[in-house]
Amino acid sequence: MPQPGGSRRTAWSEGVHRIRAAATTEPGRLRSIGAVLAALLVLFGAVTAWQVADRKDSAVAVVDHSQPLSADAARVYRSLADANTSAASGFLAGGDEPRAVRQRYEKDIRDSAELLATAAANSDNSRSAQRQIAILNRGLPVYTGLVESARANNRQGLPLGGAYLRYADDKMRGELLPAARKLYTAETARLDSDYGDAKSWPFLAIGVGVLALGALGWAQRRNYRRTNRVFNQGLLGATAATVAVLVWLVGGHALARSGLGESEETGARSLQALNETWISALQARGDENMTLVARGGGAAYEDSYKKQMAAVTGSGKAGGLAHALSLADDPAGRSAVQAAEKSVTTWKERHAEARGKDNGGNYDEAVDMVIGAEKSTGESFDKVDDSLDKASGHEQGQFESAANDGLGWFSGLSIGAMVLAVLGAAAAVLGIGRRLAEYR
Amino acid sequence: MGREEPQAVPAPSKWTPHRKPLAVAVGGLAVVTGVLVSTVLSSTGTGGTDGAGDTAPRGVAQGHPASADRPGEEPKPEKCENGDNPAASLRPSKDSEDAGDAVKRIKEKGKLTVGVDQNSYLWGYRDPTTGDIDGFDIELVRAIARDLVGGDGPDKITYKTIPTDQRIPAIQKGDVDMVVRTMTIACDRIDKVAFSTAYFEAGQQLLVPKEKDEKDKSDSPGAGASGDDEDRVKGFDESMRGKKICYASGSTAEKMMKSKNYKALGARPVVVPNQLDCLVRLQLGEADATVTDSALGAGQAAQDPSVELIGEPETVEPYGVAMNLKDEDLVRRVNKVLESFRKTKWRPAYDKWLGDDRMGTEDEEKPAPPKARYRD
Structure with missing residues (x-):
């Protein structure tokens, strides 16, 4: 590449002199051809190494950074929705709140706080994510405070507890969950962009490679015309090296790309679909609980339940579970989603029964139907929760193995391309030098 | 008009899952939504929540509250357009024999279905520790049930929880025999449902x-x-x-x-x-x-x-038991129960649920039930 600056005047006159010499004498021309070929080959090696390293970095970022961050953000989102649901379940149980429900709430809050701390440490480059984390860190203690006020008042038998819980629920749905959702969206957008970077074709490197190959072909054809020698070993070696790098580059990238593509389609997309559905299911469960907490004033919660349920099972068009099922590509993934589908059906039936009881004046039976240990909507919800957990775990595993396979194809490509290209350049110089020697 | 205690709860904030959202566009939208939601929720100022959509109970838009026009003035009871007092009801039935269709229907069923509230502390609420529903309104329900179906246990009364805006539809559709749920007797309601005489006066x-x-205070002057x-x-x-x-x-x-x-x-x-x-x-x-x-x-x-x-x-807002307009015999029967309730049960119920000066009556007036008014 031309180097501007420095001792410009002398370099310029020197260059002019050389070009003149090169244009007029055959050795001069040969020298120039050799220099151009060597430069092209080294350039090819350098561009390949650079572009491949870039893509490898992005692929590593997918596996080690953006996918785990996206998964963590999804867990924050889910933990918060789960905490809200557990708080309402515990509230409905009143004085004899089961230990397990309380522990689940506490674990959700603890997980959220810990994951937020991790996310805060990691997201140094995303403003939007930082802002959401700040909102979540501010809102979480306020939310837990309201939930504890709700519990304290409820244990004293005061309806005020219900008002506190509604306020807490509002804070969760109005501030925390939207922020968690935005955090998740930001992290997922980063995952998508890393995927895009890793998968983009290294066109520049391929272009330079093809150019180098063309130049080598031309030089050999010129050589053949002038000397009638079919082969120049040096140039032949250089051609072989260039072809090797080009094949490795195109083939390796294609394979890495397909591995990453598979991880994106079978893993990341499935995980995203499952997560959306999971959170809808959690919110539907929270709505179901809040309908009873509101004691006769829960029409708005019941409407929200129907909306969330429609997002899970679909109404008219395919819902979240059907979408997740279409993305699940193997029997293990499918069976978990199908199990969730089955449990959701039972859940909906039991929900209708519980609503009937509540509307018919049997509040106690309705509560039992919702938070009871057996034959309750809670039991169905837990099954849905478990199935989705299983499906998510499976898809995460699929993601990791496919992504690591894809990543493997990048290994050695950068250095290999550089070494081969330098060897090729040396061979080309040797080949031209051989011709040049004939003029001495 | 009507004093309302709306049972409508906040609509859970809008939240719909997007698939593959455009981070920026959704982020921006969500910020706007978030701001709107939090503004409404924290309700810090602005009268922007006027008629806050579906969370507001119906039936308040019409009519005039029986309020003093000016703050601090002596309030006057509401007068309807034709000059009637809305709290004037039908005369009580003389004895238990002259049962009409509605009373017969309930007696045959052997069970009274009442629309109540579970969320108004002291009036009609469910004690989370016992799971029982209780309160001033509920005591009145029990008194009515004892007279009508001869008992006040769970086998004799079905409590249906209804939100504020469902009180009138529930009566009109016949879902409940009556509503005892801090319901104000008001001009714009008396052509939709029949009220008993007033059993309480609030404001x-x-x-x-x-x-x-x-x-x-003296310990920390001006602090x-x-x-x-x-x-x-x-x-x-x-x-x-x-x-x-x-x-x-x-x-x-x-x-x-x-x-x-x-x-x-x-x-x-x-x-x-x-x-x-x-x-x-x-x-x-x-x-x-x-x-x-x-x-x-x-x-x-x-x-x-x-x-x-x-x-x-x-x-001045009188509370009454609301029933179907067609059930005139039931209205008279309930008014008969109220006559005796006022004499013997009202004061103990008041002391039990509303005593302790909670009503903030400054003069030492003894609390007493509102006088029954009849229009026939």
Whole structure:
């Protein structure tokens, strides 16, 4: 590449002199051809190494950074929705709140706080994510405070507890969950962009490679015309090296790309679909609980339940579970989603029964139907929760193995391309030098 | 009109999952939504929540509240357009024999179905520790059931919880035999449902944090603005200027506070979906005072000993048992029960549920049931 600056005047006159010499004498021309070929080959090696390293970095970022961050953000989102649901379940149980429900709430809050701390440490480059984390860190203690006020008042038998819980629920749905959702969206957008970077074709490197190959072909054809020698070993070696790098580059990238593509389609997309559905299911469960907490004033919660349920099972068009099922590509993934589908059906039936009881004046039976240990909507919800957990775990595993396979194809490509290209350049110089020697 | 205690709860904030969202566009939208939601939820000022959509109970838009036009004036009972008193009901039946269709229907069923509230403390609420529903309204239900079906156990009464805006439809559709649920007898309701005679009289009142003891105040002269006498809301007067006053959306309180003369007091409104939410705001310091009806205000004061009702009610709002317009015999029967309830059961029920000066009556007047009025 031309180097501007420095001792410009002398370099310029020197260059002019050389070009003149090169244009007029055959050795001069040969020298120039050799220099151009060597430069092209080294350039090819350098561009390949650079572009491949870039893509490898992005692929590593997918596996080690953006996918785990996206998964963590999804867990924050889910933990918060789960905490809200557990708080309402515990509230409905009143004085004899089961230990397990309380522990689940506490674990959700603890997980959220810990994951937020991790996310805060990691997201140094995303403003939007930082802002959401700040909102979540501010809102979480306020939310837990309201939930504890709700519990304290409820244990004293005061309806005020219900008002506190509604306020807490509002804070969760109005501030925390939207922020968690935005955090998740930001992290997922980063995952998508890393995927895009890793998968983009290294066109520049391929272009330079093809150019180098063309130049080598031309030089050999010129050589053949002038000397009638079919082969120049040096140039032949250089051609072989260039072809090797080009094949490795195109083939390796294609394979890495397909591995990453598979991880994106079978893993990341499935995980995203499952997560959306999971959170809808959690919110539907929270709505179901809040309908009873509101004691006769829960029409708005019941409407929200129907909306969330429609997002899970679909109404008219395919819902979240059907979408997740279409993305699940193997029997293990499918069976978990199908199990969730089955449990959701039972859940909906039991929900209708519980609503009937509540509307018919049997509040106690309705509560039992919702938070009871057996034959309750809670039991169905837990099954849905478990199935989705299983499906998510499976898809995460699929993601990791496919992504690591894809990543493997990048290994050695950068250095290999550089070494081969330098060897090729040396061979080309040797080949031209051989011709040049004939003029001495 | 009508004093309402809206049971509608806040609509869970809008949240719909997007698939593969465009981060920026969705982020921007979500910020806007988030701001809107939090503005409404925290309700810090602005009357923007006027008629807050579906969370506001219906049936408040029409009619005139029986309020004093000016803050602090002696309130007068509501008069309908034809000059009738809406609280005038049908004369009680003479004896239990002259049962009409409605009474026969209930007797044959052997069970009374009543629309009640489970969320109004002291009136009709479910005690989370016992799971039983109880309160002043419920005592009246039991008295009616004893007379009609000969018992007040769970085998004799079906309690149906109905939201505020479903009270009239539930009666009209025949889902319930009657509604006993702090329901105000009002002109715009008497052509939709039949009311018994009034069994209680409430009115809009102010609920504020209790003043500190004199001793505490002298201990810290001029310290802190919060406990300062200058800074308290003392009534529907100049002390309200710039203060955050909480009331439920769609309630009589909202209507009253938005009327010209009350608006001129210069309070900053904090509008919430349910009157009880005001106590939450008051406890969290997000509101300085609450306007609600005295009966429900008493329920709030009973849940938090550090708040109290002050001043005199600004309105007169009689509560009645609501029944189907066709069930005239049932109305007479309930009025008969009320006659004896007023004489023997009313005062004990009052003392049990509403005693302890919670109603904030300043003069030493003895609480008494409102007089029965009849139109025939």
